[in-house]
Amino acid sequence: MRDYLFKNFSLDTILNYFGEFVKEIGSVYWRINIFLSDSKNPNKNKTVSLASTPVLSQGKTVNPRRNSTSRGKISSLRLKNIANWESKSFKQRIAKNSSSEKIILQNYFVFTDGEYTYFIPQFELARALFFRDSYLARSAPVFRVLEDDFQIDCSNDGGSVRINVLKNSNYPLNSFNDLSKRNHLCWILLDSQVRASYESIAKYQLQESSYTEDGKKWIFHFDPPDLDDVTIKIRATYDESRKYCFVHQILGFEGLQANIPENIEMFHPEFSIPGSKANEGKSPVAPDASESFCVDDIDVANADTIRTEIDAEKVECEFKTPFVVKRVSEKEKSNATLSVTDGEEGKKVISQDVSMNESVAGQGKSAAEWNTINDTTDNDHLFERKFTCFSNMVDRLKANRWCEFISLDTKSLPRRGRSKKHLLSTDGSPRCVAIVQFKIRDKHIAFLEVDTSDAVKPISTLVIFVRDAGKLKYQIGKVMAEFVSDSLTWPTKLLSDYYGKRGYVRIPHPESKSGNKGVLLPNSVHGWANRCYLAVSKLR
Template sequence: MVRDLRNPNWYIEVKLDPAQEKEKFGVSQLGLIPRRRVLNATKAGGSKVAGYEKDLKINTTGTWSPCRIADCPIVNIRRQGDLQQWCFSFKAGDTQFFLPQIELARALFFHSAYLTRLAMNPNGLDEEFDVQVGEDANRAEIHILPSSSLPMVVRGNPSQRRMLAWLLLDKKVRNSFQSIAQYQLTEGEVRNGRRYWPFRFDPPPLENVKMKVRGQYVRESELFFVYEIHSLKNLSSQIPKEIEFFDPKFTEQKAGKKGSSTERGGTGGPPEIDDDELPTTDADEYVLEVPEVELEFSEPAYTTRKPSDGRRRSGARKGISEEGVDDPANGQTDVSTDEPTVRGEVPAGVADGIDDQSEDSHLFTHKFEAFMAMSDLLEIKGCRIVAEEMIPLPVVKGHSKYRLPDGNPRYLFYRVLRYQNQNYALVEVDTVESEARLSTLLLKQPPGKYDWYPKLSILGRSLVKASLRWPTDKKLKQDFPAGFRRISHQQNITSSLSPTGTTALNRWMGRVYDSLAELHNTRLP
């Protein structure tokens, strides 16, 4: 890595094949260019991976040895021009691995230009965030400071927030991230007006983490040089399980959007990346489709996003609409992947390179506590709950209601009830934040074997497209010909579990049972 002493921006030196005039890229692009990846592959319509794929399990990084690429015995690896770059050398199974340190940091941390730049600043995290952990070990607050340049894409994306919370709250992970700047300060060298530094850092423990990599494998000598990390699974997080992000840039009217950003892909095809230009702070962010790293936490944290004063606000920001996704550049197709500045001239292209595979649906069941309590009461009426499932509302381009205002996924929850030898599905959707509550839907199951999941997944898609409105009676009759009923419930559903809400809960249950009995006695013509 190198930077001009008159400029704070770092660059990475790269070699391209075939050779190109440009031999260095901004450090902001580190997350986009893993080793040996074929960029802009014309046949596949995107980038292509290279090398042999292999799975391995890491017991701990505590036994790893730092070394140089020059220490790797694979002949053609030693003939390359980056022999002084730092690696980790370790054994997994019978194979000796050589993992470039910058590649591990890319997969763990460098998911945006913002984090890459922040890693080079010794006090970067403290200058951007105020972390508060109180007496409750299961809860924490992260206050995004008003001066923070955290991209809107990250603020509104639950996967990105989860990673950021892991970095900020897990002491060993935070120390690992901060070691990047510490090594940069102590090991960089100044030559001819430039500062040079072979990237180095201390890895977090990564105990019992499963990793999928690609690289060069020499089977005869059981040697493996890693080009690219594709997945890190079973990540442990020693952090509170409920984390609130307080954001001065968040208002209710940004509901369902990744901040002030355009959805991946946009309306006019993928943009052209022009990193000779700086991005501006005055245009919306364009979410770029980039190669993703699969990440999976063994115990994922639940994050939410709130206004910095803790209260919801009213009044939409001029020019931002909740539904739909407009081209932020008004026809401009050039974007820059660097960090936005007031001197910039093109929109910012922000990478969303995380594919979060964590099993986290259980973190959202609290949204349906009142619904579950109400349907449990139906047992006294002779109903038996035989199945239940949560379905995330699907992503539909041009629409936003598949997400909650804080960016978390919106779920549909259903329970299958058995009443007098007949099955029914009772369906609820999370619309707590909405002034107009969506009614509970009761659906009668037709004769024979029946799979509710695909049917209700299709129903979820229509909900998103209709901005959280159930289909018309005509459409419901077509899709659920055995019969259906819409059932209203009280406005303040979240209070139903309190002692004063018991009456409301019983009334809701009564309305459901009356509809169930009526539907049971209805015969199709």
Template sequence: MASKTATPPIKGIKDNSRVKEIGSVYRRLGGSDWRINIKLEPGQGKKNFSISQLALLPRRRVLNATKHFKPAGYPWTIHIEDATAWSHRRIRDCPIRNVSKQEDQDQWCFSFESDGIEFFLPQIELARVLFFHYAYMARLAMIPNGLNEEFDIQPGDDPDITEIHIVPTSTLPLKARGNNDQRRVLAWVLLDEEARRSFISIAQHQLREGEERNGHRLWKFRFDPPELPNVELSVRGQFHKESQVFFVYEIYGAENLSTRSSKVVEFFDPRFAESQAGKGGGVQKAAVSTNQVLINDEELPAVDSEEHILDVPPVTLSFSQPVMTTRKASSGRRRSGAKEGLEEGSETGDGQTEVSTDEPTIRGQLPAAGFNAIDDQSDDLHLYAHKFEAFAAVVELLKTKGCRQVFGGVRKLPALPGYSKHLLKDGNPRCISFNLLNKSGKRYVLLEVDTSDYKNWLSTLLLKQPHRDFDWQAALDTLEQRLLQNSLNWPTPYINLAFPGHHKRIPHPRTPPDNRAFIGASSLQHWADRINLAMQCWCQ
């Protein structure tokens, strides 16, 4: 199901403007800022946008909406066997007359058959969904050898680990460095042979096919798709029943993407070293509401401005074998001087802050902004189970003391508007281990939160089930939310109310200061003994 998140308003266009056509991309000769021709309905003076806005601009989307609009087009699911076998054709070749006669008829589509339907998929729409989630990637795609200039890939100490070193001069945004969803997609582009070949083909086609005219370089966007075997695309578009032809307006989901890379990808980041030293460069603050900002598409952001994160309608992605990404400090020699909160932005009359979603530059004046444009739905909880190995060992010890495990699992803490501690400092999700135990006919829950990125552990929480029909799912949802709102401290007022007299915090064993993950066998036994003793007291 598509997201109901609204698109942030863009300065200079009318309310309730619909994207009707998407034309060529262009830049001034000697310049590096690519823009794209867009025809809006109703017609208006603004006819082009920065390429950084592509994440917001599928066909038929309504911009600056003053009310809720149902997404345009008929929904369909496309099953892909091999996208490299697709034909390259123009929009004018589409048999649907009102599509082929538009002004963007010379733009490139992929043409293919699936389940007896002939599809015309605009090439820039597939690239938007696979690659163009923020300004940096859109610009990098246009630069020959851009990936090699920004990233140094090296084998890790373990065969299942690959190291990606972000060069000190890289302009990769902090959001992408500190966000697990965006890091995973970046790792896919860098390490998967098919994805990398496809990304690189964008610049290759631009060099071969772009034209210079009237002081500009003009290009009809085209690229070579990755193979995408067994991928399912969730799309909306126009279906012409008589001819069995489907023209795609928008892709809003890509499921079962394959990744040919190591199981673990470590990003070494000099900006993360700065954040560890208290000099900025950490994970951004929580996303801001769309009604608090106004995107100024004609201005550039300043280099040292704080990066606002904008919630936008995301594309849902999932990987069949998701990789585990981490962010580590690097000994890069260059200091970027990143600071927080220097730019307040220009205020508009209605209290909105003008921001720019382009890449920061020394010529820029506005605060920078990036998009929350990816909703990663990969089945990846198994990647974080190792964070609870010691805790799992304690549960096994409790089984030897008369406990039966009814349920045990790991889940991610939820993302709450205005809060950020659902993420670890390296951008990975913060998880909680939930274990429902039965001892002497009574039920208990043990909760353990991953606080490996903090100086102090959060104590293990033991709760006794208040009554037989107690709703643990609802209680856990509430507990997680209040835990985050309480800055990773157990919410005492709620616990006292929900579990009066039947809750206890069990301190963790002491660990070596240089290796917090190490807990010896005797310490594990002592940890289990304290939990068991608390249960026995409640059984009496």
């Protein structure tokens, strides 16, 4: 994770509770009261922007001097009978000084499962489900935000849908580089029950907020989506005497339902056209300005800067039914690309002082955005289509009577540190490796083919003589990790250690047509297959 500190927070500040939402007169966006303690003051109260809440939770240490542990122990809980959950309000008394106290009111979902009664803060459940970036967090209490920023076109049969990102949308343009963010956003937009849950936040805010001398205030609550049979990973405190479980933080969801069409396209008027010379060799990731950032929770973000992505503690999300959202451009509906210059010409990162708040032209701190989603859905098989020419070559081998097909598997490359090499530079989708196993003239052979559809560099097909099939999965995992760390270069030393210097060979791809790098011509497949077959005979 990238280092960051919050401005105006002391070191080793502990966030004890969330309080009411507040909005000052003249402000568009809401803030939330939080109650803190540090070495100088055990009972502090301040407000923070909702844009900061993707990385804040009860019991968390803010601005830690070193790695710190949050309150509670980690466990898992399978949810059921959501419709029977009770919504209850509880008061927490906080001493402000020796002569006065502050009463905090929070809404909880309360239910009994087995021997324990569970208390989940409604804000924490919504935060973990929806507040995964600053845009979704800021926008939640604002009426009709999704309707104003996105337009949805469904096919007549309901089997496909196109999401049009309207030109004046406030959703950060370079966040579309991240497949996990696209999938999460589209889940909220397209699943009617999930969207109703997200929009219930603004509905209740409009119905229940009250006016004060300084503006408005509101006690957060919302309608949860259907989470039956979803397993949540929680950090909680258990009261054994009363058999109560108080949830402080939700760390992940397993088995989320996604009732959305199978084919999803996302269009933005500033996505680039595939093959455009303006995008050749450019990365979709904003340049690093600093190894450490200071997050200003009050100042606005400068609209003339690129939103730098800051890695933070992530919520794991696994969907029961995998799906992938494809980006499309206006003239090409299948392979849109996006670089940091799309709609952002002349923008740059200007300092390590950043803001997650709304963007304003010509003023404020450098814009930034949180990266807090770890999508653990097993969707590797959805990317097999990217290996069409390789599959054709494999079919040629299958037709050879000396080649006995064993298996085909597709895996996404592992992430290594801050490298983005495990993602395609065109659209941020996972870069995958196809692993095909054959028995060729009594030799167990594995072919490894890496997706190079973004033409980032030429990568040869790796052919391995497998001597111990039981170790192959582990060895390939290590090889691909080194492959990413070495900037998409096959790790020859490690390969020699595993298979010997004559136990593997790299087969160059056929030449691509000029101006269309990364795409192989169909008539080149026959020669490619022959070279792979002949190379096997030389393996020892």
